[in-house]
Amino acid sequence: MSGAGPQRSTFLLSCLCFGFAFLYIPILLMIVYSFNHSKLLPVWGGFSFRWYVTLFNSPDVWAATVLSLKIALINATVATFFGTLAGLALARFTRFPGRTLFTGMISAPLVMPEVITGLSLLLLFITLQQLIGWPGNRGMSTITIAHITFSMAYIAIIIQSRLANSDLSLEEAALDLGAKPFRVMADITLPLLAPGMMAGWLLAFTLSLDDLVIASFVAGPGSTTLPMLIYSRIRLGLKPDINALATLLVLAVAIGVLIAGWILIRNQRLRKP
Amino acid sequence: MTEQPFIKVRGLTRTFGNFTAVDNIDLDINRGELFVLLGGSGCGKTTLLRMLAGFETPDAGSIEIDGADMAQTPPYSRPVNMMFQSYALFPHMSVEKNVAYGLKRDGVDRAQIKLRVGEMLQMVEMQDFAKRKPHQLSGGQRQRVALARSLIKKPKVLLLDEPLGALDKRLREQTQFELMELQDKLGTTFVVVTHDQEEAMTLATRIAVMEGGRFMQIGTPAEVYETPATKFVANFVGSVNMIDGVVTSCQPGLVDVKTKQGAVTLQAQSRDEHAVGSEVSIAVRPEKIIIQKTRPETEPETPNVLHGTVKELAYLGRLSTLRVETDAGFIVEVTSPNTTRHSDGKHPFEWDDEVYISFPAASAVVLIA
Known part of the structure; x- marks a missing residue:
């Protein structure tokens, strides 16, 4: 029996290493090459911030970054608001007709192929334009709306699961102590949901920052988001400044995900002493 | 008011x-x-x-x-x-x-x-x-x-x-x-x-x-x-011995019940009228039953005397719980306070001891349902 333990752990350890290598070597490679002085990709020409400088001096990269951040901010905020409402409805009103259908439907955007989501949204916008003359031209507003639709689903599910685990008697206790339902929401429900909402906000922010497919469908001329810019540049040939841009993007997303995870974990520990 | x-x-x-x-x-x-x-x-x-x-x-x-x-x-x-x-x-x-x-x-x-x-x-x-x-x-x-x-x-x-x-x-x-x-x-x-x-x-x-x-x-x-x-x-409230039987006579305040198992006659006090022949249960709390090694002198107040053997014994410190199998066949649970100290580890009653258990009619309750 004593030999089985270490043996198995060696096997598991190599699995782990292989898995992580598979996941992160490409990204690491990209990060390393972003510091490559040489213009030719496979040739290492020494360490340099050259491509980062080039990046900061190119106006179209700046424009795309600003657009992406704007969309991500608006998307995260609006999606958190509506997603929280949907999550509340799913978790709290346990008996309403079509609840199961509604629960299933809210998670559909999570499994729907992005191409389908993008295409259907594009069709929606075109139809809307014919019917009510809006949106005049597709661009930031249509991309934002498209992002909100799928981000909302993620947030609704985060909120719903938090509420499902939470103690309903907390809200009853507040009611019992004289708080009217609206007050209970403000004093008890929302403060308890705050970590979930923050995590959801960050998740929505990074989802929006990452999205290429849906944005490509619903974007119009002159509205190029960062992933779209990277993709179009790559098609014209690999240029090292894109590595630098992608590295920065990875950094931003990693920070967002780490903070979201940290908030959720810390809060869980607080709740279960 | x-x-x-x-x-x-x-x-x-x-x-x-x-x-x-x-x-x-x-x-x-x-x-x-x-x-x-x-x-x-x-x-x-x-x-x-x-x-x-x-x-x-x-x-x-x-x-x-x-x-x-x-x-x-x-x-x-x-x-x-x-x-x-x-x-x-x-x-x-x-x-x-x-x-x-x-x-x-x-x-x-x-x-x-x-x-x-x-x-x-x-x-x-x-x-x-x-x-x-x-x-x-x-x-x-x-x-x-x-x-x-x-x-x-x-x-x-x-x-x-x-x-x-x-x-x-x-x-x-x-x-x-x-x-x-x-x-x-x-x-x-x-x-x-x-x-x-x-x-x-x-x-x-x-x-x-x-x-x-x-x-x-x-x-x-x-x-x-x-x-x-x-x-x-x-x-639900406390433990109880429930002995099923049939009413054989009902004088004012006293009911005689013939048990289903063993056909022993037990007596219980009751304020209610019970028709002769009706099915009832006699309920006695374990702590209200007296357990002795010798047959108690039968007095009019204690007609309920049963002979049996100790089948199970649980020593709980301040009291012991005994399950006594009566000659009539049914099992009666008795708790007995351990009023004296037995440093040799022996109990006043042991497994397979022959004992007499008794309870006054006033300690028993007649229940219908």
């Missing part, structure tokens, strides 16, 4: 789908009582409590508290507060803020809140923990905070849902007495829900034993224990 009941429940019913949790209940609770609703899980006791608090809407019936009809009153306007089984302390607020919450919602001014919260924390001996968050407290401390929070608004009625359920045995016994002292001091009407019959007996001025959404019996702890109304109550 007769005093009106403080809480008056009439025809209260609540169903969940096909399940009737509370079934057409009438209940009167007096001012200042410590009333305990006792029953197993799913008996409807918690649903009844939640209807008093206003969390459940009755399907039928009425609830009056201190003369005011509560039908249309939402929980936040009822003169009632509740202590939850999980305590339901707000995890994002300190002890102080938890306790102050009810006063804050009532718009009491700050200085007054500070004063009253201070007093209340003093009363439950939690003044040193005012700034702590709930997750930094032990179970017993949380229980005190929850109690303080539910009492701060000086409710007319305090509802307690399994108030001691989450505490360990030693702490529970100590807290029981504290709770009774507190209730005595404040004079608030307490309605307690519990499944623990010992807790109910200790706390209650009156107990209502519930089963299947109805009351089986309402009475003082002694009434419920000594004169159980039904077999269910006798079994």
Whole structure:
């Protein structure tokens, strides 16, 4: 029996290493090459911030970054608001007709192929334009709306699961102590949901920052988001400044995900002493 | 002038789908009582409590508290507060803020809140923990905070849902007495829900034993224990020997019953009339049975003498529980106090000892259902 333990752990350890290598070597490679002085990709020409400088001096990269951040901010905020409402409805009103259908439907955007989501949204916008003359031209507003639709689903599910685990008697206790339902929401429900909402906000922010497919469908001329810019540049040939841009993007997303995870974990520990 | 009941429940019913949790209940609770609703899980006791608090809407019936009809009153306007089984302390607020919450919602001014919260924390001996968050407290401390929070608004009625359920045995016994002292001091009407019959007996001025959404019996702890109304109550509150038989004669106050097993005649006192030939059970508490090695001198008051052998023996320290198989065939459980010390590890009664057990007719109760 004593030999089985270490043996198995060696096997598991190599699995782990292989898995992580598979996941992160490409990204690491990209990060390393972003510091490559040489213009030719496979040739290492020494360490340099050259491509980062080039990046900061190119106006179209700046424009795309600003657009992406704007969309991500608006998307995260609006999606958190509506997603929280949907999550509340799913978790709290346990008996309403079509609840199961509604629960299933809210998670559909999570499994729907992005191409389908993008295409259907594009069709929606075109139809809307014919019917009510809006949106005049597709661009930031249509991309934002498209992002909100799928981000909302993620947030609704985060909120719903938090509420499902939470103690309903907390809200009853507040009611019992004289708080009217609206007050209970403000004093008890929302403060308890705050970590979930923050995590959801960050998740929505990074989802929006990452999205290429849906944005490509619903974007119009002159509205190029960062992933779209990277993709179009790559098609014209690999240029090292894109590595630098992608590295920065990875950094931003990693920070967002780490903070979201940290908030959720810390809060869980607080709740279960 | 007769005093009106403080809480008056009439025809209260609540169903969940096909399940009737509370079934057409009438209940009167007096001012200042410590009333305990006792029953197993799913008996409807918690649903009844939640209807008093206003969390459940009755399907039928009425609830009056201190003369005011509560039908249309939402929980936040009822003169009632509740202590939850999980305590339901707000995890994002300190002890102080938890306790102050009810006063804050009532718009009491700050200085007054500070004063009253201070007093209340003093009363439950939690003044040193005012700034702590709930997750930094032990179970017993949380229980005190929850109690303080539910009492701060000086409710007319305090509802307690399994108030001691989450505490360990030693702490529970100590807290029981504290709770009774507190209730005595404040004079608030307490309605307690519990499944623990010992807790109910200790706390209650009156107990209502519930089963299947109805009351089986309402009475003082002694009434419920000594004169159980039904077999269910006798079994649920304490342990009991239930011997089935048929009535052979019924003189005023005394009933003779021939047991089904062994056809022995046993005698029990009863205020009710029982028709000869009707099927009944004789219920005797194990501690009311005398166990001896020699045959007791039969006196007229103790006709119930049975011979048997000790089949099982459990030494519990201050008393022993013995299961005696009588010659008639049925098994009788007897508890015998260990009044003398036996340092050699021997018990006054051992396995397979031949014994005589007896009980006076007054110790037995005749139960029909």
